[in-house]
Amino acid sequence: MRKSCKKRKGKFSNGVNKTKIIISSNSGFCFGVKRALDIARRALRKRGTIYSFGPIIHNPQVVDGFSGKGLKIIKALKEIKSKKRYLLIPSHGISPDALRKKNISYIDTTCPFVSRVQKIVKDLREKGYFIIIVGDRKHPEVKGLVGMAGRNSCVLEDKKEAKNLNLKSKKAALISQTTATLADFKEILSEIGKKNFMELVSFNTVCKNTIDRQREAASIAEKVDTMIIIGGKNSANTSKLAKTCKMVNRNTHHIESRRDLKIKFLKDKKNIGIATGASTPPYAIDEVVNEIRRFDN
Ligand code: SF4
Incomplete structure:
Protein backbone atom coordinates (compact mmCIF):
# COMPACT_ATOMS: atom_id res chain seq x y z
CA MET A 1 0.00 0.00 0.00
CA ARG A 2 2.80 2.38 0.90
CA LYS A 3 4.29 1.77 -2.55
CA SER A 4 1.03 2.85 -4.17
CA CYS A 5 0.86 5.99 -2.06
CA LYS A 6 4.35 7.03 -3.14
CA LYS A 7 3.20 6.87 -6.72
CA ARG A 8 0.59 9.43 -5.67
CA LYS A 9 -0.15 11.01 -9.05
CA GLY A 10 -2.60 9.50 -11.54
CA LYS A 11 -4.57 6.29 -11.40
CA PHE A 12 -3.73 3.34 -9.25
CA SER A 13 -5.26 0.25 -7.79
CA ASN A 14 -3.31 -2.26 -5.74
CA GLY A 15 -4.94 -5.20 -7.51
CA VAL A 16 -6.17 -6.72 -4.24
CA ASN A 17 -8.47 -4.02 -2.99
CA LYS A 18 -11.72 -3.44 -4.75
CA THR A 19 -11.80 0.35 -4.77
CA LYS A 20 -10.09 2.13 -7.62
CA ILE A 21 -8.61 5.46 -6.59
CA ILE A 22 -7.81 8.20 -9.08
CA ILE A 23 -5.65 11.03 -7.77
CA SER A 24 -5.37 14.28 -9.67
CA SER A 25 -1.84 14.95 -10.92
CA ASN A 26 -2.43 18.59 -9.90
CA SER A 27 -2.54 17.77 -6.20
CA GLY A 28 -0.55 18.96 -3.20
CA PHE A 29 1.14 22.34 -2.77
CA CYS A 30 1.21 24.75 -5.68
CA CYS A 111 3.14 34.67 -4.61
CA PRO A 112 4.49 36.30 -7.80
CA PHE A 113 1.14 35.63 -9.50
CA VAL A 114 -0.65 37.61 -6.77
CA SER A 115 1.97 40.37 -7.08
CA ARG A 116 1.22 40.50 -10.80
CA VAL A 117 -2.49 41.13 -10.12
CA GLN A 118 -1.57 43.82 -7.58
CA LYS A 119 0.59 45.50 -10.22
CA ILE A 120 -2.26 45.43 -12.76
CA VAL A 121 -4.62 46.97 -10.18
CA LYS A 122 -2.14 49.74 -9.39
CA ASP A 123 -1.74 50.49 -13.09
CA LEU A 124 -5.51 50.53 -13.70
CA ARG A 125 -6.02 52.87 -10.76
CA GLU A 126 -3.44 55.30 -12.12
CA LYS A 127 -5.23 55.22 -15.48
CA GLY A 128 -8.57 56.07 -13.81
CA TYR A 129 -10.51 52.85 -14.40
CA PHE A 130 -13.32 51.73 -12.15
CA ILE A 131 -11.93 48.36 -11.00
CA ILE A 132 -14.24 45.37 -10.67
CA ILE A 133 -12.67 42.48 -8.75
CA VAL A 134 -14.18 39.00 -9.18
CA GLY A 135 -13.69 37.04 -5.97
CA ASP A 136 -14.54 36.46 -2.35
CA ARG A 137 -14.72 39.84 -0.56
CA LYS A 138 -13.72 38.29 2.78
CA HIS A 139 -10.53 36.72 1.38
CA PRO A 140 -7.23 38.45 2.33
CA GLU A 141 -6.06 38.53 -1.29
CA VAL A 142 -9.22 40.39 -2.33
CA LYS A 143 -9.02 42.72 0.68
CA GLY A 144 -5.45 43.53 -0.36
CA LEU A 145 -6.56 44.24 -3.95
CA VAL A 146 -9.38 46.47 -2.72
CA GLY A 147 -6.85 48.38 -0.62
CA MET A 148 -4.79 48.94 -3.76
CA ALA A 149 -7.72 49.76 -6.01
CA GLY A 150 -9.07 52.45 -3.66
CA ARG A 151 -12.63 53.77 -3.58
CA ASN A 152 -13.18 53.56 -7.32
CA SER A 153 -13.69 49.78 -7.16
CA CYS A 154 -16.05 47.00 -6.13
CA VAL A 155 -16.01 43.24 -5.55
CA LEU A 156 -18.43 40.87 -7.29
CA GLU A 157 -18.89 37.34 -6.04
CA ASP A 158 -21.42 36.04 -8.57
CA LYS A 159 -23.50 36.68 -11.67
CA LYS A 160 -26.43 38.02 -9.64
CA GLU A 161 -24.28 40.73 -8.09
CA ALA A 162 -22.96 41.59 -11.56
CA LYS A 163 -26.50 41.93 -12.87
CA ASN A 164 -27.47 44.27 -10.02
CA LEU A 165 -24.39 46.44 -10.38
CA ASN A 166 -25.30 50.03 -11.09
CA LEU A 167 -22.28 52.02 -12.20
CA LYS A 168 -21.88 55.58 -13.30
CA SER A 169 -18.34 55.08 -14.61
CA LYS A 170 -17.94 54.65 -18.35
CA LYS A 171 -14.45 53.23 -18.10
CA ALA A 172 -14.19 49.96 -16.22
CA ALA A 173 -11.76 47.09 -15.82
CA LEU A 174 -12.44 43.54 -14.67
CA ILE A 175 -9.86 41.37 -12.93
CA SER A 176 -10.13 38.25 -10.79
CA GLN A 177 -8.81 36.81 -7.56
CA THR A 178 -6.12 34.27 -8.50
CA THR A 179 -8.17 31.43 -7.04
CA ALA A 180 -11.60 32.35 -8.47
CA THR A 181 -13.21 29.84 -10.82
CA LEU A 182 -12.90 30.44 -14.53
CA ALA A 183 -16.64 29.78 -14.84
CA ASP A 184 -17.49 32.59 -12.37
CA PHE A 185 -15.09 34.97 -14.10
CA LYS A 186 -16.62 34.28 -17.54
CA GLU A 187 -20.21 34.56 -16.26
CA ILE A 188 -19.53 37.87 -14.54
CA LEU A 189 -17.65 39.22 -17.57
CA SER A 190 -20.57 38.33 -19.79
CA GLU A 191 -23.03 40.08 -17.45
CA ILE A 192 -20.86 43.20 -17.14
CA GLY A 193 -20.44 43.26 -20.92
CA LYS A 194 -24.19 43.91 -21.26
CA LYS A 195 -23.85 47.22 -19.44
CA ASN A 196 -23.44 50.60 -21.00
CA PHE A 197 -19.71 51.21 -20.95
CA MET A 198 -17.61 53.33 -23.26
CA GLU A 199 -14.62 51.16 -22.43
CA LEU A 200 -14.38 47.81 -20.71
CA VAL A 201 -11.09 45.93 -20.33
CA SER A 202 -10.72 42.54 -18.69
CA PHE A 203 -7.80 40.58 -17.29
CA ASN A 204 -8.28 36.91 -16.59
CA THR A 205 -5.96 36.72 -13.59
CA VAL A 206 -7.08 33.31 -12.34
CA CYS A 207 -3.71 31.59 -11.92
CA LYS A 208 -2.82 28.73 -14.27
CA ASN A 209 -2.33 26.32 -11.41
CA THR A 210 -5.90 27.02 -10.24
CA ILE A 211 -7.27 26.51 -13.76
CA ASP A 212 -5.36 23.22 -14.29
CA ARG A 213 -6.43 21.97 -10.87
CA GLN A 214 -10.10 22.76 -11.52
CA ARG A 215 -10.07 21.25 -15.02
CA GLU A 216 -8.44 17.98 -14.02
CA ALA A 217 -10.52 17.58 -10.85
CA ALA A 218 -13.76 18.17 -12.79
CA SER A 219 -12.73 15.64 -15.42
CA ILE A 220 -12.00 13.02 -12.72
CA ALA A 221 -15.24 13.87 -10.87
CA GLU A 222 -17.22 13.10 -14.03
CA LYS A 223 -15.88 9.53 -14.09
CA VAL A 224 -16.01 8.45 -10.45
CA ASP A 225 -18.71 7.44 -7.95
CA THR A 226 -17.36 9.73 -5.24
CA MET A 227 -15.04 12.70 -5.38
CA ILE A 228 -13.01 13.67 -2.32
CA ILE A 229 -11.53 17.17 -2.15
CA ILE A 230 -8.93 17.60 0.59
CA GLY A 231 -8.05 21.01 1.99
CA GLY A 232 -8.70 23.64 4.63
CA LYS A 233 -12.32 24.76 5.00
CA ASN A 234 -10.90 28.31 5.07
CA SER A 235 -9.09 27.77 1.76
CA ALA A 236 -10.78 29.68 -1.08
CA ASN A 237 -9.23 27.59 -3.83
CA THR A 238 -10.21 24.29 -2.13
CA SER A 239 -13.81 25.46 -1.68
CA LYS A 240 -13.95 26.56 -5.31
CA LEU A 241 -12.50 23.21 -6.39
CA ALA A 242 -15.21 21.40 -4.44
CA LYS A 243 -17.85 23.67 -5.97
CA THR A 244 -16.51 22.96 -9.49
CA CYS A 245 -16.58 19.18 -8.89
CA LYS A 246 -20.02 19.28 -7.30
CA MET A 247 -21.38 20.77 -10.52
CA VAL A 248 -20.51 17.52 -12.33
CA ASN A 249 -20.74 15.04 -9.45
CA ARG A 250 -23.14 15.53 -6.53
CA ASN A 251 -21.17 12.97 -4.50
CA THR A 252 -18.35 15.44 -3.95
CA HIS A 253 -17.13 15.88 -0.38
CA HIS A 254 -14.79 18.59 0.91
CA ILE A 255 -12.76 17.26 3.85
CA GLU A 256 -9.83 18.74 5.77
CA SER A 257 -8.17 15.44 6.63
CA ARG A 258 -8.76 11.69 6.87
CA ARG A 259 -10.67 12.28 10.12
CA ASP A 260 -13.52 13.84 8.14
CA LEU A 261 -13.96 10.78 5.90
CA LYS A 262 -17.32 9.13 6.54
CA ILE A 263 -18.26 5.56 5.73
CA LYS A 264 -21.24 6.76 3.72
CA PHE A 265 -18.82 8.55 1.33
CA LEU A 266 -17.14 5.21 0.53
CA LYS A 267 -19.80 2.53 0.94
CA ASP A 268 -20.56 0.64 -2.31
CA LYS A 269 -18.32 3.00 -4.29
CA LYS A 270 -16.07 1.33 -6.87
CA ASN A 271 -14.25 4.43 -8.11
CA ILE A 272 -13.09 7.27 -5.90
CA GLY A 273 -11.44 10.44 -7.12
CA ILE A 274 -9.14 12.61 -5.02
CA ALA A 275 -8.05 16.20 -5.62
CA THR A 276 -6.66 18.82 -3.27
CA GLY A 277 -6.45 22.53 -2.81
CA ALA A 278 -3.18 24.38 -3.44
CA SER A 279 -2.34 24.52 0.27
CA THR A 280 -2.90 20.85 1.08
CA PRO A 281 0.26 18.94 2.08
CA PRO A 282 1.01 15.73 0.13
CA TYR A 283 0.94 13.61 3.31
CA ALA A 284 -2.79 14.43 3.69
CA ILE A 285 -3.40 12.52 0.43
CA ASP A 286 -1.50 9.46 1.70
CA GLU A 287 -3.53 9.50 4.90
CA VAL A 288 -6.83 9.61 3.02
CA VAL A 289 -5.72 6.82 0.66
CA ASN A 290 -4.70 4.68 3.65
CA GLU A 291 -8.07 5.31 5.26
CA ILE A 292 -9.90 4.24 2.10
CA ARG A 293 -7.77 1.08 1.93
CA ARG A 294 -8.56 0.36 5.56
CA PHE A 295 -12.24 0.62 4.75
CA ASP A 296 -11.67 -1.77 1.82
CA ASN A 297 -10.18 -4.35 4.11
S1 SF4 B 1 -2.82 29.22 -6.28
FE1 SF4 B 1 -0.65 29.08 -5.72
S2 SF4 B 1 0.48 29.57 -7.61
FE2 SF4 B 1 -1.65 30.30 -7.86
S3 SF4 B 1 -1.64 32.42 -7.17
FE3 SF4 B 1 -2.22 31.21 -5.39
S4 SF4 B 1 -0.31 30.79 -4.32
FE4 SF4 B 1 0.22 31.47 -6.40
Missing part, protein backbone atom coordinates in the same frame (compact mmCIF):
# COMPACT_ATOMS: atom_id res chain seq x y z
CA PHE A 31 4.34 26.70 -6.63
CA GLY A 32 3.32 29.80 -4.62
CA VAL A 33 2.57 27.86 -1.44
CA LYS A 34 5.81 25.83 -1.63
CA ARG A 35 7.74 29.06 -2.10
CA ALA A 36 6.02 30.78 0.84
CA LEU A 37 6.69 27.84 3.15
CA ASP A 38 10.37 27.68 2.12
CA ILE A 39 10.81 31.42 2.80
CA ALA A 40 9.05 31.07 6.18
CA ARG A 41 11.21 28.06 7.18
CA ARG A 42 14.40 29.94 6.34
CA ALA A 43 13.22 33.06 8.24
CA LEU A 44 12.27 31.02 11.31
CA ARG A 45 15.69 29.34 11.37
CA LYS A 46 17.36 32.77 11.24
CA ARG A 47 15.02 34.85 13.45
CA GLY A 48 13.50 32.39 15.91
CA THR A 49 10.13 34.14 16.18
CA ILE A 50 8.27 35.84 13.37
CA TYR A 51 4.73 37.18 13.10
CA SER A 52 2.26 36.61 10.32
CA PHE A 53 -0.79 38.67 9.36
CA GLY A 54 -3.31 35.84 9.36
CA PRO A 55 -2.37 32.25 8.50
CA ILE A 56 0.63 31.85 6.21
CA ILE A 57 -1.46 29.51 4.04
CA HIS A 58 -5.05 28.33 4.44
CA ASN A 59 -4.43 24.93 5.92
CA PRO A 60 -4.90 24.56 9.70
CA GLN A 61 -2.66 21.47 10.03
CA VAL A 62 0.30 23.11 8.26
CA VAL A 63 -0.20 26.37 10.18
CA ASP A 64 -0.18 24.44 13.49
CA GLY A 65 3.16 22.88 12.50
CA PHE A 66 4.64 26.33 11.85
CA SER A 67 3.24 27.70 15.12
CA GLY A 68 5.28 25.07 16.94
CA LYS A 69 8.42 26.44 15.22
CA GLY A 70 7.87 30.05 16.30
CA LEU A 71 5.43 31.55 13.78
CA LYS A 72 2.83 33.64 15.60
CA ILE A 73 -0.42 34.54 13.85
CA ILE A 74 -1.68 38.06 14.56
CA LYS A 75 -4.64 40.18 13.49
CA ALA A 76 -3.19 43.58 14.45
CA LEU A 77 0.34 44.98 14.77
CA LYS A 78 -0.19 45.89 18.44
CA GLU A 79 -0.18 42.15 19.18
CA ILE A 80 3.57 42.08 18.43
CA LYS A 81 5.37 42.12 21.76
CA SER A 82 9.09 41.89 20.98
CA LYS A 83 11.22 44.93 20.00
CA LYS A 84 12.71 43.24 16.96
CA ARG A 85 9.65 42.84 14.82
CA TYR A 86 9.61 40.61 11.78
CA LEU A 87 6.31 40.45 9.96
CA LEU A 88 5.61 37.81 7.36
CA ILE A 89 3.33 38.74 4.48
CA PRO A 90 1.40 35.58 3.51
CA SER A 91 1.36 34.11 -0.01
CA HIS A 92 -1.96 35.84 -0.84
CA GLY A 93 -0.57 39.30 0.08
CA ILE A 94 -2.01 41.98 2.36
CA SER A 95 -3.51 45.43 2.10
CA PRO A 96 -0.93 48.22 1.53
CA ASP A 97 -2.29 50.05 4.64
CA ALA A 98 -0.80 47.32 6.78
CA LEU A 99 2.63 47.95 5.26
CA ARG A 100 2.91 51.62 6.24
CA LYS A 101 4.30 50.95 9.71
CA LYS A 102 7.71 51.86 10.98
CA ASN A 103 10.20 49.69 12.88
CA ILE A 104 9.08 46.50 11.22
CA SER A 105 11.06 44.26 8.91
CA TYR A 106 8.90 42.52 6.36
CA ILE A 107 9.38 39.00 5.07
CA ASP A 108 7.39 38.96 1.87
CA THR A 109 6.08 35.56 0.72
CA THR A 110 3.47 37.03 -1.64
Whole structure:
Protein backbone atom coordinates (compact mmCIF):
# COMPACT_ATOMS: atom_id res chain seq x y z
CA MET A 1 0.00 0.00 0.00
CA ARG A 2 2.80 2.38 0.90
CA LYS A 3 4.29 1.77 -2.55
CA SER A 4 1.03 2.85 -4.17
CA CYS A 5 0.86 5.99 -2.06
CA LYS A 6 4.35 7.03 -3.14
CA LYS A 7 3.20 6.87 -6.72
CA ARG A 8 0.59 9.43 -5.67
CA LYS A 9 -0.15 11.01 -9.05
CA GLY A 10 -2.60 9.50 -11.54
CA LYS A 11 -4.57 6.29 -11.40
CA PHE A 12 -3.73 3.34 -9.25
CA SER A 13 -5.26 0.25 -7.79
CA ASN A 14 -3.31 -2.26 -5.74
CA GLY A 15 -4.94 -5.20 -7.51
CA VAL A 16 -6.17 -6.72 -4.24
CA ASN A 17 -8.47 -4.02 -2.99
CA LYS A 18 -11.72 -3.44 -4.75
CA THR A 19 -11.80 0.35 -4.77
CA LYS A 20 -10.09 2.13 -7.62
CA ILE A 21 -8.61 5.46 -6.59
CA ILE A 22 -7.81 8.20 -9.08
CA ILE A 23 -5.65 11.03 -7.77
CA SER A 24 -5.37 14.28 -9.67
CA SER A 25 -1.84 14.95 -10.92
CA ASN A 26 -2.43 18.59 -9.90
CA SER A 27 -2.54 17.77 -6.20
CA GLY A 28 -0.55 18.96 -3.20
CA PHE A 29 1.14 22.34 -2.77
CA CYS A 30 1.21 24.75 -5.68
CA PHE A 31 4.34 26.70 -6.63
CA GLY A 32 3.32 29.80 -4.62
CA VAL A 33 2.57 27.86 -1.44
CA LYS A 34 5.81 25.83 -1.63
CA ARG A 35 7.74 29.06 -2.10
CA ALA A 36 6.02 30.78 0.84
CA LEU A 37 6.69 27.84 3.15
CA ASP A 38 10.37 27.68 2.12
CA ILE A 39 10.81 31.42 2.80
CA ALA A 40 9.05 31.07 6.18
CA ARG A 41 11.21 28.06 7.18
CA ARG A 42 14.40 29.94 6.34
CA ALA A 43 13.22 33.06 8.24
CA LEU A 44 12.27 31.02 11.31
CA ARG A 45 15.69 29.34 11.37
CA LYS A 46 17.36 32.77 11.24
CA ARG A 47 15.02 34.85 13.45
CA GLY A 48 13.50 32.39 15.91
CA THR A 49 10.13 34.14 16.18
CA ILE A 50 8.27 35.84 13.37
CA TYR A 51 4.73 37.18 13.10
CA SER A 52 2.26 36.61 10.32
CA PHE A 53 -0.79 38.67 9.36
CA GLY A 54 -3.31 35.84 9.36
CA PRO A 55 -2.37 32.25 8.50
CA ILE A 56 0.63 31.85 6.21
CA ILE A 57 -1.46 29.51 4.04
CA HIS A 58 -5.05 28.33 4.44
CA ASN A 59 -4.43 24.93 5.92
CA PRO A 60 -4.90 24.56 9.70
CA GLN A 61 -2.66 21.47 10.03
CA VAL A 62 0.30 23.11 8.26
CA VAL A 63 -0.20 26.37 10.18
CA ASP A 64 -0.18 24.44 13.49
CA GLY A 65 3.16 22.88 12.50
CA PHE A 66 4.64 26.33 11.85
CA SER A 67 3.24 27.70 15.12
CA GLY A 68 5.28 25.07 16.94
CA LYS A 69 8.42 26.44 15.22
CA GLY A 70 7.87 30.05 16.30
CA LEU A 71 5.43 31.55 13.78
CA LYS A 72 2.83 33.64 15.60
CA ILE A 73 -0.42 34.54 13.85
CA ILE A 74 -1.68 38.06 14.56
CA LYS A 75 -4.64 40.18 13.49
CA ALA A 76 -3.19 43.58 14.45
CA LEU A 77 0.34 44.98 14.77
CA LYS A 78 -0.19 45.89 18.44
CA GLU A 79 -0.18 42.15 19.18
CA ILE A 80 3.57 42.08 18.43
CA LYS A 81 5.37 42.12 21.76
CA SER A 82 9.09 41.89 20.98
CA LYS A 83 11.22 44.93 20.00
CA LYS A 84 12.71 43.24 16.96
CA ARG A 85 9.65 42.84 14.82
CA TYR A 86 9.61 40.61 11.78
CA LEU A 87 6.31 40.45 9.96
CA LEU A 88 5.61 37.81 7.36
CA ILE A 89 3.33 38.74 4.48
CA PRO A 90 1.40 35.58 3.51
CA SER A 91 1.36 34.11 -0.01
CA HIS A 92 -1.96 35.84 -0.84
CA GLY A 93 -0.57 39.30 0.08
CA ILE A 94 -2.01 41.98 2.36
CA SER A 95 -3.51 45.43 2.10
CA PRO A 96 -0.93 48.22 1.53
CA ASP A 97 -2.29 50.05 4.64
CA ALA A 98 -0.80 47.32 6.78
CA LEU A 99 2.63 47.95 5.26
CA ARG A 100 2.91 51.62 6.24
CA LYS A 101 4.30 50.95 9.71
CA LYS A 102 7.71 51.86 10.98
CA ASN A 103 10.20 49.69 12.88
CA ILE A 104 9.08 46.50 11.22
CA SER A 105 11.06 44.26 8.91
CA TYR A 106 8.90 42.52 6.36
CA ILE A 107 9.38 39.00 5.07
CA ASP A 108 7.39 38.96 1.87
CA THR A 109 6.08 35.56 0.72
CA THR A 110 3.47 37.03 -1.64
CA CYS A 111 3.14 34.67 -4.61
CA PRO A 112 4.49 36.30 -7.80
CA PHE A 113 1.14 35.63 -9.50
CA VAL A 114 -0.65 37.61 -6.77
CA SER A 115 1.97 40.37 -7.08
CA ARG A 116 1.22 40.50 -10.80
CA VAL A 117 -2.49 41.13 -10.12
CA GLN A 118 -1.57 43.82 -7.58
CA LYS A 119 0.59 45.50 -10.22
CA ILE A 120 -2.26 45.43 -12.76
CA VAL A 121 -4.62 46.97 -10.18
CA LYS A 122 -2.14 49.74 -9.39
CA ASP A 123 -1.74 50.49 -13.09
CA LEU A 124 -5.51 50.53 -13.70
CA ARG A 125 -6.02 52.87 -10.76
CA GLU A 126 -3.44 55.30 -12.12
CA LYS A 127 -5.23 55.22 -15.48
CA GLY A 128 -8.57 56.07 -13.81
CA TYR A 129 -10.51 52.85 -14.40
CA PHE A 130 -13.32 51.73 -12.15
CA ILE A 131 -11.93 48.36 -11.00
CA ILE A 132 -14.24 45.37 -10.67
CA ILE A 133 -12.67 42.48 -8.75
CA VAL A 134 -14.18 39.00 -9.18
CA GLY A 135 -13.69 37.04 -5.97
CA ASP A 136 -14.54 36.46 -2.35
CA ARG A 137 -14.72 39.84 -0.56
CA LYS A 138 -13.72 38.29 2.78
CA HIS A 139 -10.53 36.72 1.38
CA PRO A 140 -7.23 38.45 2.33
CA GLU A 141 -6.06 38.53 -1.29
CA VAL A 142 -9.22 40.39 -2.33
CA LYS A 143 -9.02 42.72 0.68
CA GLY A 144 -5.45 43.53 -0.36
CA LEU A 145 -6.56 44.24 -3.95
CA VAL A 146 -9.38 46.47 -2.72
CA GLY A 147 -6.85 48.38 -0.62
CA MET A 148 -4.79 48.94 -3.76
CA ALA A 149 -7.72 49.76 -6.01
CA GLY A 150 -9.07 52.45 -3.66
CA ARG A 151 -12.63 53.77 -3.58
CA ASN A 152 -13.18 53.56 -7.32
CA SER A 153 -13.69 49.78 -7.16
CA CYS A 154 -16.05 47.00 -6.13
CA VAL A 155 -16.01 43.24 -5.55
CA LEU A 156 -18.43 40.87 -7.29
CA GLU A 157 -18.89 37.34 -6.04
CA ASP A 158 -21.42 36.04 -8.57
CA LYS A 159 -23.50 36.68 -11.67
CA LYS A 160 -26.43 38.02 -9.64
CA GLU A 161 -24.28 40.73 -8.09
CA ALA A 162 -22.96 41.59 -11.56
CA LYS A 163 -26.50 41.93 -12.87
CA ASN A 164 -27.47 44.27 -10.02
CA LEU A 165 -24.39 46.44 -10.38
CA ASN A 166 -25.30 50.03 -11.09
CA LEU A 167 -22.28 52.02 -12.20
CA LYS A 168 -21.88 55.58 -13.30
CA SER A 169 -18.34 55.08 -14.61
CA LYS A 170 -17.94 54.65 -18.35
CA LYS A 171 -14.45 53.23 -18.10
CA ALA A 172 -14.19 49.96 -16.22
CA ALA A 173 -11.76 47.09 -15.82
CA LEU A 174 -12.44 43.54 -14.67
CA ILE A 175 -9.86 41.37 -12.93
CA SER A 176 -10.13 38.25 -10.79
CA GLN A 177 -8.81 36.81 -7.56
CA THR A 178 -6.12 34.27 -8.50
CA THR A 179 -8.17 31.43 -7.04
CA ALA A 180 -11.60 32.35 -8.47
CA THR A 181 -13.21 29.84 -10.82
CA LEU A 182 -12.90 30.44 -14.53
CA ALA A 183 -16.64 29.78 -14.84
CA ASP A 184 -17.49 32.59 -12.37
CA PHE A 185 -15.09 34.97 -14.10
CA LYS A 186 -16.62 34.28 -17.54
CA GLU A 187 -20.21 34.56 -16.26
CA ILE A 188 -19.53 37.87 -14.54
CA LEU A 189 -17.65 39.22 -17.57
CA SER A 190 -20.57 38.33 -19.79
CA GLU A 191 -23.03 40.08 -17.45
CA ILE A 192 -20.86 43.20 -17.14
CA GLY A 193 -20.44 43.26 -20.92
CA LYS A 194 -24.19 43.91 -21.26
CA LYS A 195 -23.85 47.22 -19.44
CA ASN A 196 -23.44 50.60 -21.00
CA PHE A 197 -19.71 51.21 -20.95
CA MET A 198 -17.61 53.33 -23.26
CA GLU A 199 -14.62 51.16 -22.43
CA LEU A 200 -14.38 47.81 -20.71
CA VAL A 201 -11.09 45.93 -20.33
CA SER A 202 -10.72 42.54 -18.69
CA PHE A 203 -7.80 40.58 -17.29
CA ASN A 204 -8.28 36.91 -16.59
CA THR A 205 -5.96 36.72 -13.59
CA VAL A 206 -7.08 33.31 -12.34
CA CYS A 207 -3.71 31.59 -11.92
CA LYS A 208 -2.82 28.73 -14.27
CA ASN A 209 -2.33 26.32 -11.41
CA THR A 210 -5.90 27.02 -10.24
CA ILE A 211 -7.27 26.51 -13.76
CA ASP A 212 -5.36 23.22 -14.29
CA ARG A 213 -6.43 21.97 -10.87
CA GLN A 214 -10.10 22.76 -11.52
CA ARG A 215 -10.07 21.25 -15.02
CA GLU A 216 -8.44 17.98 -14.02
CA ALA A 217 -10.52 17.58 -10.85
CA ALA A 218 -13.76 18.17 -12.79
CA SER A 219 -12.73 15.64 -15.42
CA ILE A 220 -12.00 13.02 -12.72
CA ALA A 221 -15.24 13.87 -10.87
CA GLU A 222 -17.22 13.10 -14.03
CA LYS A 223 -15.88 9.53 -14.09
CA VAL A 224 -16.01 8.45 -10.45
CA ASP A 225 -18.71 7.44 -7.95
CA THR A 226 -17.36 9.73 -5.24
CA MET A 227 -15.04 12.70 -5.38
CA ILE A 228 -13.01 13.67 -2.32
CA ILE A 229 -11.53 17.17 -2.15
CA ILE A 230 -8.93 17.60 0.59
CA GLY A 231 -8.05 21.01 1.99
CA GLY A 232 -8.70 23.64 4.63
CA LYS A 233 -12.32 24.76 5.00
CA ASN A 234 -10.90 28.31 5.07
CA SER A 235 -9.09 27.77 1.76
CA ALA A 236 -10.78 29.68 -1.08
CA ASN A 237 -9.23 27.59 -3.83
CA THR A 238 -10.21 24.29 -2.13
CA SER A 239 -13.81 25.46 -1.68
CA LYS A 240 -13.95 26.56 -5.31
CA LEU A 241 -12.50 23.21 -6.39
CA ALA A 242 -15.21 21.40 -4.44
CA LYS A 243 -17.85 23.67 -5.97
CA THR A 244 -16.51 22.96 -9.49
CA CYS A 245 -16.58 19.18 -8.89
CA LYS A 246 -20.02 19.28 -7.30
CA MET A 247 -21.38 20.77 -10.52
CA VAL A 248 -20.51 17.52 -12.33
CA ASN A 249 -20.74 15.04 -9.45
CA ARG A 250 -23.14 15.53 -6.53
CA ASN A 251 -21.17 12.97 -4.50
CA THR A 252 -18.35 15.44 -3.95
CA HIS A 253 -17.13 15.88 -0.38
CA HIS A 254 -14.79 18.59 0.91
CA ILE A 255 -12.76 17.26 3.85
CA GLU A 256 -9.83 18.74 5.77
CA SER A 257 -8.17 15.44 6.63
CA ARG A 258 -8.76 11.69 6.87
CA ARG A 259 -10.67 12.28 10.12
CA ASP A 260 -13.52 13.84 8.14
CA LEU A 261 -13.96 10.78 5.90
CA LYS A 262 -17.32 9.13 6.54
CA ILE A 263 -18.26 5.56 5.73
CA LYS A 264 -21.24 6.76 3.72
CA PHE A 265 -18.82 8.55 1.33
CA LEU A 266 -17.14 5.21 0.53
CA LYS A 267 -19.80 2.53 0.94
CA ASP A 268 -20.56 0.64 -2.31
CA LYS A 269 -18.32 3.00 -4.29
CA LYS A 270 -16.07 1.33 -6.87
CA ASN A 271 -14.25 4.43 -8.11
CA ILE A 272 -13.09 7.27 -5.90
CA GLY A 273 -11.44 10.44 -7.12
CA ILE A 274 -9.14 12.61 -5.02
CA ALA A 275 -8.05 16.20 -5.62
CA THR A 276 -6.66 18.82 -3.27
CA GLY A 277 -6.45 22.53 -2.81
CA ALA A 278 -3.18 24.38 -3.44
CA SER A 279 -2.34 24.52 0.27
CA THR A 280 -2.90 20.85 1.08
CA PRO A 281 0.26 18.94 2.08
CA PRO A 282 1.01 15.73 0.13
CA TYR A 283 0.94 13.61 3.31
CA ALA A 284 -2.79 14.43 3.69
CA ILE A 285 -3.40 12.52 0.43
CA ASP A 286 -1.50 9.46 1.70
CA GLU A 287 -3.53 9.50 4.90
CA VAL A 288 -6.83 9.61 3.02
CA VAL A 289 -5.72 6.82 0.66
CA ASN A 290 -4.70 4.68 3.65
CA GLU A 291 -8.07 5.31 5.26
CA ILE A 292 -9.90 4.24 2.10
CA ARG A 293 -7.77 1.08 1.93
CA ARG A 294 -8.56 0.36 5.56
CA PHE A 295 -12.24 0.62 4.75
CA ASP A 296 -11.67 -1.77 1.82
CA ASN A 297 -10.18 -4.35 4.11
S1 SF4 B 1 -2.82 29.22 -6.28
FE1 SF4 B 1 -1.65 30.30 -7.86
S2 SF4 B 1 -1.64 32.42 -7.17
FE2 SF4 B 1 -2.22 31.21 -5.39
S3 SF4 B 1 -0.31 30.79 -4.32
FE3 SF4 B 1 -0.65 29.08 -5.72
S4 SF4 B 1 0.48 29.57 -7.61
FE4 SF4 B 1 0.22 31.47 -6.40
